[in-house]
Amino acid sequence: DTGVSQNPRHKITKRGQNVTFRCDPISEHNRLYWYRQTLGQGPEFLTYFQNEAQLEKSRLLSDRFSAERPKGSFSTLEIQRTEQGDSAMYLCASSFEGSEQYFGPGTRLTVT
Amino acid sequence: ILNVEQSPQSLHVQEGDSTNFTCSFPSSNFYALHWYRWETAKSPEALFVMTLNGDEKKKGRISATLNTKEGYSYLYIKGSQPEDSATYLCAFRGTGNQFYFGTGTSLTVIP
Numbered sequence: 001d002t003g004v005s006q007n008p009r010h011k012i013t014k015r016g017q018n019v020t021f022r023c024d025p026i027s028e029h030n031r032l033y034w035y036r037q038t039l040g041q042g043p044e045f046l047t048y049f050q051n052e053a054q055l056e057k058s059r060l061l062s063d064r065f066s067a068e069r070p071k072g073s074f075s076t077l078e079i080q081r082t083e084q085g086d087s088a089m090y091l092c093a094s095s096f097e098g099s100e101q102y103f104g105p106g107t108r109l110t111v112t
Numbered sequence: 113i114l115n116v117e118q119s120p121q122s123l124h125v126q127e128g129d130s131t132n133f134t135c136s137f138p139s140s141n142f143y144a145l146h147w148y149r150w151e152t153a154k155s156p157e158a159l160f161v162m163t164l165n166g167d168e169k170k171k172g173r174i175s176a177t178l179n180t181k182e183g184y185s186y187l188y189i190k191g192s193q194p195e196d197s198a199t200y201l202c203a204f205r206g207t208g209n210q211f212y213f214g215t216g217t218s219l220t221v222i223p
Contacts, residue, residue: 004155033211042116042201042213043156056209091156098209100146103155 004104006092012110013082020078021107025094032075033101034067035091036060043091049075082111114138116204118214125192126222132188133217135202139183146203146211147176147187156201159187192221 005024013019025032030051035043046065047057051072061067064082069075079086089108093101117136125131137145144163148156160169165180173190189196199216206212 031209035213040215042118042203042215043211045210045212048209058210093156098144098205100158100161101211102158103148105153105155 004092004094004102006090006104006107008107009105010108010110012112015084015111016081018078018080019082019109020076021090021092021109022074022076023092023094023104024074025092026102027073029094029096029102030072031095031097032069033093033095034075034077035093037089037091037106038087046077079109082109084111087111114204114206114212116202116212116214118200118202118217120217121215122218122220124220124222127192127194129192129221130188130190131192131219132186133200133219135185135187135204135214137183137185137202137204137212138206139181141206141208142180142183142204143207144205145178145180145185146205147185148201148203149198150201150216151198159200187217189219192219194221194223197221 033048034046037043049069064080067077089106091106092104095101147159150156160176162178167178175188178185199218201216203211203213
């Protein structure tokens with residue numbers, strides 16, 4: 001297993017467009033987390049899945065954001081009608097139960 | 113939203129110096145405290161998971177202590193090397209499943 005992977009690594013989009021990011025966790029990990037990180041800040045929790053169930057969502061996650069993990073393996077994070085304030089690094093992490101999280105390299109989103 | 117604070121925000125040390133940084137977190141509803149190292153252009157790498165008051169963990173020249181009663185953890189690096197240059201993040205995990213990260217301490221080790 002090569003660890004957690006995320007695609008794409010970089011995304012530049014125009015305001016108002018929709019974007020979708022993918023995360024492939026470590027295969028035996030049942031938990032998957034999404035975070036957003038902006039300059040000078042630590043990662044902020046967005047949502048997490050246990051298997052295919054989305055168990056928690058942060059209040060930061062507006063209704064323009066949706067995340068899925070349909071088969072309990074990879075996950076997608078979609079942002080609809082992007083705004084400039086959505087520009088950030090989007091990080092995915094996975095873990096087995098509540099053990100330490102392993103992070104992917106992130107997807108850097110720039111909204112112009 | 114919980115407040116997790118790290119200090120200092122950034123640090124420059126000479127190669128060979130020892131250094132330490134602090135992570136402060138709420139002392140209530142504590143479950144675990146995680147430390148990560150985040151090098152530029154790489155993924156955050158887990159260093160330690162600490163759960164018990166008084167825990168001390170060590171990995172090579174890096175060690176960490178935990179005080180859950182007063183809500184702080186220290187990370188120590190002995191004999192800093194240039195390859196230790198990175199941002200060091202702590203994350204508080206309460207009795208829910210959310211992780212609350214600090215803003216990190218950026219360490220630069222000058223050869």
